[in-house]
Amino acid sequence: MEPLSNRKKVLEQKPMNFWERLYLPAIFQGMIITFRHMFKKKETVFYPEFQREFSENWRGMHSLKRDEEGRERCTACGLCALSCPAEAITMIAAERQKGEEALYREEKYAAVYEINMLRCIFCGLCEEACPKEAIYLDGPIVPADYLRKDFIYGKDKLVEEPLKLQQD
Amino acid sequence: MELAFIIEKFALILVIFVISLTIAAYSTLAERKIAGFLQDRVGPNRAGPGGMFQPLADGLKMFFKEEIIPTESSTALFILGPSLALFTSFLGSAVIPWGQDVEIAGRMVSLQITDINVGMLYIFGVVSLGVYGIMIGGWASNNKFSLMGAVRAASQNISYEIPMGLSIIALLMSTNTLSMKEIAEQQHGINWNIFYQPLGFLIFLVCSFAETNRTPFDLPECETELVGGYHTEYSGFKMGAYMFAEYLNMFLASAVMSTLYFGGYNYPGMDWVNEMAGSVIGPFIGMGVLILKIFAFIFLFMWVRWTVPRFRYDQLMNLGWKILIPLAIANIVITGIVITIFEKL
Amino acid sequence: MSISLFYFVAFLTIFFALLVIFSKNPVHSVLYLIVTFFTFTLHYIMLNAQFLAIVNFIVYMGAIMVLFLFVLMLLNLNEGSIGSKSNLLKMVGVIAGMCLIITLVGSLRALDTSDPLVLQTQDLGLVKNLGKVLFSKFLLPFEISSILLLSAMIGAVLLAKKDIKQV
Ligand code: SF4
Ligand code: SF4
Numbered sequence: 210m211e212p213l214s215n216r217k218k219v220l221e222q223k224p225m226n227f228w229e230r231l232y233l234p235a236i237f238q239g240m241i242i243t244f245r246h247m248f249k250k251k252e253t254v255f256y257p258e259f260q261r262e263f264s265e266n267w268r269g270m271h272s273l274k275r276d277e278e279g280r281e282r283c284t285a286c287g288l289c290a291l292s293c294p295a296e297a298i299t300m301i302a303a304e305r306q307k308g309e310e311a312l313y314r315e316e317k318y319a320a321v322y323e324i325n326m327l328r329c330i331f332c333g334l335c336e337e338a339c340p341k342e343a344i345y346l347d348g349p350i351v352p353a354d355y356l357r358k359d360f361i362y363g364k365d366k367l368v369e370e371p372l373k374l375q376q377d
Numbered sequence: 378m379e380l381a382f383i384i385e386k387f388a389l390i391l392v393i394f395v396i397s398l399t400i401a402a403y404s405t406l407a408e409r410k411i412a413g414f415l416q417d418r419v420g421p422n423r424a425g426p427g428g429m430f431q432p433l434a435d436g437l438k439m440f441f442k443e444e445i446i447p448t449e450s451s452t453a454l455f456i457l458g459p460s461l462a463l464f465t466s467f468l469g470s471a472v473i474p475w476g477q478d479v480e481i482a483g484r485m486v487s488l489q490i491t492d493i494n495v496g497m498l499y500i501f502g503v504v505s506l507g508v509y510g511i512m513i514g515g516w517a518s519n520n521k522f523s524l525m526g527a528v529r530a531a532s533q534n535i536s537y538e539i540p541m542g543l544s545i546i547a548l549l550m551s552t553n554t555l556s557m558k559e560i561a562e563q564q565h566g567i568n569w570n571i572f573y574q575p576l577g578f579l580i581f582l583v584c585s586f587a588e589t590n591r592t593p594f595d596l597p598e599c600e601t602e603l604v605g606g607y608h609t610e611y612s613g614f615k616m617g618a619y620m621f622a623e624y625l626n627m628f629l630a631s632a633v634m635s636t637l638y639f640g641g642y643n644y645p646g647m648d649w650v651n652e653m654a655g656s657v658i659g660p661f662i663g664m665g666v667l668i669l670k671i672f673a674f675i676f677l678f679m680w681v682r683w684t685v686p687r688f689r690y691d692q693l694m695n696l697g698w699k700i701l702i703p704l705a706i707a708n709i710v711i712t713g714i715v716i717t718i719f720e721k722l
Numbered sequence: 723m724s725i726s727l728f729y730f731v732a733f734l735t736i737f738f739a740l741l742v743i744f745s746k747n748p749v750h751s752v753l754y755l756i757v758t759f760f761t762f763t764l765h766y767i768m769l770n771a772q773f774l775a776i777v778n779f780i781v782y783m784g785a786i787m788v789l790f791l792f793v794l795m796l797l798n799l800n801e802g803s804i805g806s807k808s809n810l811l812k813m814v815g816v817i818a819g820m821c822l823i824i825t826l827v828g829s830l831r832a833l834d835t836s837d838p839l840v841l842q843t844q845d846l847g848l849v850k851n852l853g854k855v856l857f858s859k860f861l862l863p864f865e866i867s868s869i870l871l872l873s874a875m876i877g878a879v880l881l882a883k884k885d886i887k888q889v
Contacts, residue, residue: 236685243684247414454753494848498776505784509756512788516749516795524795531792535785555849 268331270348271324273368276314281368282343283322284315289335289344297328298335315341322367326351326360385486393470393490396668401624402432404675408624411679439617447610450519458514459611459618465507466625472496473632474561476642476664480656488660489558496557497545500633501538504588507626508534511590511597514619515607526606529690530597533587536697537594541584543705544577547712548637561641566648569640576708578638580701585630587697590623592682596690631674635667642667728768735761748794756787773849 228234254261263269274282285302303320305313312318333346354360406421406428413420421428446455476488493499508531515527551573552560564570571578587594598606605611608619635641642663651659688696738761741754759782766775856864 236681239684240680243415243680246417249417251419252417253413253419451747493772495772495776498773498780502776502779502784505780505788508784508788509791512791512795513753516791528792528795531788535788538785 268333268336268346270326270351271329271335271344271346271362271367272348273322273364274343274345275369275371278311278314279371280310280312280314281318282314282341283319283339284317284341284343285319285322286317286340288338288340292334292338293329294332294334295328295330297325297330299323299325319364322364324362324367326362327357381484385484386490389486389488390490393475394467397467397470397625397628400628400668400671400675401621402436404624404627405435405620406431407675408679408682411676412683415680415683436617439614442613442616444613444615445610447519450610451517454513454517455610456615458510458517459615459622460510461513462507462510462622463618463625465503465510466622466629468506469500469503469629470632472499472557473629473636474558474641475667476660477651479660487558488664492556492558495555497549497555497560497637500557500629501542501545504626504629505534505538507588507622510619510622511607514611515597518607518610520610522603522605523607523609526597526599526603526609529599529603530590530607533590533594533596533693533697536694537584537587537701540580540697540701540705541588543702543709544574544580544584545637547577547705547709548574550709550712550716557636561636561643564640564643566643567640567645569638569643571638574638574708574712576704577712578634580705580708581634581638583696583701585634586678586681587693589626589630589678591627591678593685593688594693595687596693599687601687627675627678628671631671631678632667634674635670639670641670724768728765731761731764731768735765748797749791752787752790752794755790756783759783759787770848773852 276282285300287300287302290296290298290300299321300319300323301321302317305316305318331346335344336346351360409431410420410428412418421431424430424434446452471490472493474487474489474492478485478487480486511530512527515523515525515530518524548560548570549555552563552570554560554563560570590597596606597603598608600606603609608616611619642660644663644666647659647663650662654662735758738754738758742751742758745751745754759778763775763779763783766772766778
């Protein structure tokens with residue numbers, strides 16, 4: 210068949226000469242290479258004590274954002290749950306009552322908002338689906354735990370801390 | 378038999394038992410550390426300072442793991458397998474001469490458990506027995522991968538025993554004795570056998586890699602093809618016994634190689650040191666030197682493991698039967714010719 | 723002491739040899755056979771024949787029995803898979819067994835206890851002496867048996883090789 214691209218390279222396979230067939234020189238060469246690595250700089254990062262810089266587009270734990278006045282942005286529209294390929298998000302919506310304007314930005318808000326971190330594949334589609342810019346995957350690595358139920362993160366773990374400026 | 382003799386031997390056995398246990402346990406740590414170093418990592422470092430207590434933690438973990446005995450297996454043989462593997466790997470160190478005779482309270486105490494007339498053959502026999510542990514365990518698991526691992530182990534060990542034995546024969550021709558002690562004594566100072574038998578040593582080295590089932594010849598436990606090889610069905614302490622047996626075998630192989638080819642407890646300038654240190658400390662320095670040599674060999678084993686990839690099975694058999702055996706026979710012939718020429722001169 | 727030790731080891735030998743015959747599982751049989759060979763090694767050691775003992779140990783226990791075990795494991799015979807023998811085979815077995823018993827009884831009648839053998843030279847079994855005897859007094863039989871082994875080996879290789887002309 211005609212090759213579609215010219216990237217194919219035919220390697221020439223010469224029969225090995227005596228030294229190559231002996232294998233030993235090649236093995237010694239390899240051993241010298243590995244031995245040199247003993248004195249190279251170690252790449253290990255001692256994780257809990259030191260943390261590596263995350264890259265720009267790192268996707269970690271979710272956080273539900275607040276706006277400039279410290280109100281929760283999420284309006285429980287359910288688009289994130291719909292877009293989630295792993296069906297990790299569930300929520301219960303509620304209507305904002307009088308006097309709660311400082312807490313929630315829209316008239317409808319998520320009374321319960323849960324993400325199952327065992328289901329989530331950290332694809333970031335929820336982040337993209339959100340019309341209110343309310344959810345971002347900008348947190349750290351989701352920590353390990355012992356029980357399945359502890360991996361279902363509710364609003365207590367997801368919602369951002371209220372702004373310090375607001376409090377005082 | 379006098380009481381002193383029994384006490385002395387008993388103490389020696391105890392000491393060597395403890396030493397080999399410790400070395401084998403710390404080999405597991407060393408293996409992981411060296412693997413780390415060779416791959417630009419640091420290896421385990423959490424348990425104790427620099428990971429010193431890692432072997433203890435591992436042992437504890439092994440004990441507390443669930444022991445699973447497959448229902449379709451033959452229980453007695455399933456337990457016999459790892460026990461036999463561990464048992465045979467302890468036996469070999471009985472004939473290794475650990476040092477020169479020590480003079481304690483007017484008695485000459487030999488630092489060798491027993492000097493049997495056929496010491497070298499004894500080691501050979503113990504090594505060939507070691508494969509039973511693997512075979513029985515692999516068969517008793519009633520699992521096709523285990524069985525395949527066991528069968529591979531058997532054929533590999535038999536194939537590599539032959540060149541190993543032949544390379545020993547060439548060594549025998551130049552040393553004229555089978556006793557480990559005499560062989561060690563002949564290599565006084567720097568008169569080591571490696572200078573007379575370089576090819577024989579190379580063959581012996583390759584074969585001992587194969588006999589201890591270490592990479593590049595670890596086909597019996599080859600994970601990529603056989604899940605876990607002969608110990609697929611093993612868990613908990615029985616699995617630990619197999620692992621431990623492997624490290625003990627490595628220790629024994631290193632001790633044998635140091636004794637046969639690298640002078641054992643001999644080192645250049647030992648007469649002078651012995652004179653300075655007296656007849657009690659001197660031999661123990663020799664013992665230390667032997668243990669250093671053993672460490673060097675253990676390091677070599679690990680170094681090769683983390684460098685050379687595993688052989689394919691047919692390559693393994695080709696190497697054993699078509700290269701090593703003819704080489705070993707050629708080595709015997711050359712040794713014979715050289716010895717006759719030197720005797721004529 | 724050494725006589726009673728001998729009887730003990732001899733008892734073990736016969737006991738395990740019987741187990742070889744009576745165990746149903748072929749792999750167990752082979753394992754018992756290995757133990758039997760081990761007791762042979764003990765006998766050799768008691769005779770102070772160190773070299774023979776260790777050679778028996780290496781060759782029979784370490785190599786030949788491994789091959790036996792190897793083949794049996796590959797065949798994977800189970801207790802059920804052997805199947806029942808035909809009547810003719812059973813008859814032949816009975817007749818052969820009877821013949822064996824008659825021979826044994828006959829030879830037992832002719833038997834009388836011999837004096838315990840006393841070795842003239844205690845060190846006869848050591849490697850050096852054995853080698854000297856083999857290479858001086860018994861050189862011809864030794865070499866001939868080596869030629870026999872060589873021819874057997876060549877024969878085995880020939881059998882294992884495919885017929886070159888046919889391929
Ligand atoms: S990151 Fe992907 S999988 Fe995880 S909750 Fe968002 S949409 Fe679902
Ligand atoms: S996080 Fe965004 S997409 Fe999801 S329910 Fe809230 S507003 Fe809608």
